Amino acid sequence: MKIAIIGYSGSGKSTLAKRLADEIGVSPLYLDRVHFLPGWAERENDEARAIVREELQKSDWVIDGNYRQLLREQRLHDADEIILLNYPRLVCLARALRRHRDFRNRTRESAADGCIEKMDAEFVRWILFGGRTREKRQGYRDVAVDYPDKTVVVRNDRELERYLSNRADGKRGT
Numbered sequence: 001m002k003i004a005i006i007g008y009s010g011s012g013k014s015t016l017a018k019r020l021a022d023e024i025g026v027s028p029l030y031l032d033r034v035h036f037l038p039g040w041a042e043r044e045n046d047e048a049r050a051i052v053r054e055e056l057q058k059s060d061w062v063i064d065g066n067y068r069q070l071l072r073e074q075r076l077h078d079a080d081e082i083i084l085l086n087y088p089r090l091v092c093l094a095r096a097l098r099r100h101r102d103f104r105n106r107t108r109e110s111a112a113d114g115c116i117e118k119m120d121a122e123f124v125r126w127i128l129f130g131g132r133t134r135e136k137r138q139g140y141r142d143v144a145v146d147y148p149d150k151t152v153v154v155r156n157d158r159e160l161e162r163y164l165s166n167r168a169d170g171k172r173g174t
Contacts, residue, residue: 007085009127010092014110017064028054030110031065038114079106082151093127096166
C-alpha cells in the first residue's frame with residue numbers, strides 16, 4: 001500500500017502518517033525531515049528529491065507532506081491512496097498550539113533532528129492565511145479532481161474516524 005498524506009499545517013498529517021504506517025508495517029517518511037536539516041536549515045533540493053525518489057521505489061510507503069518540489073506529482077500519481085486533510089484553519093491552529101506545548105524545547109519525531117518545535121507570529125499567519133491562499137486551496141481541489149478514485153478528503157475528526165473505521169473493515173473512503 002502506498003499512501004500520500006497532504007493537507008494544511010496543523011491538520012494532523014504526521015499523526016495520521018504514523019498510525020497508517022504502523023498499520024501497514026513501514027516507517028513513515030515525513031517530508032519535514034527531508035526538507036530540513038538541523039536548526040531548520042533547508043536541505044538542497046536535489047539531495048531531498050533523491051531521498052524521496054528512493055522511498056518511492058519501495059513496494060509500500062506512507063509519505064506525509066506537501067512540498068511540491070519533492071516529487072509531489074510522482075508521489076500523487078504513484079500513491080494507491082491520497083488523503084487530503086482539509087480541516088478548518090482554527091482547528092489547525094489549535095492543534096499546532098497544542099503540538100508546540102507538548103514538544104516545547106524538543107524535536108518531534110516528524111521534524112528533522114535538531115529542529116526544536118517553534119511557534120511564532122509568522123507560523124500563526126501561515127496557518128491562518130498564507131497556507132490557505134486561493135492558489136493553495138485550488139491546488140488541493142485539483143488533486144481531488146485529478147485523482148478522484150483514490151483521494152479521500154477528510155474535513156473533521158468525525159470523517160477521519162469514519163475513514164479509519166472503513167479501513168479496518170476493508171473499505172476505502174469516507
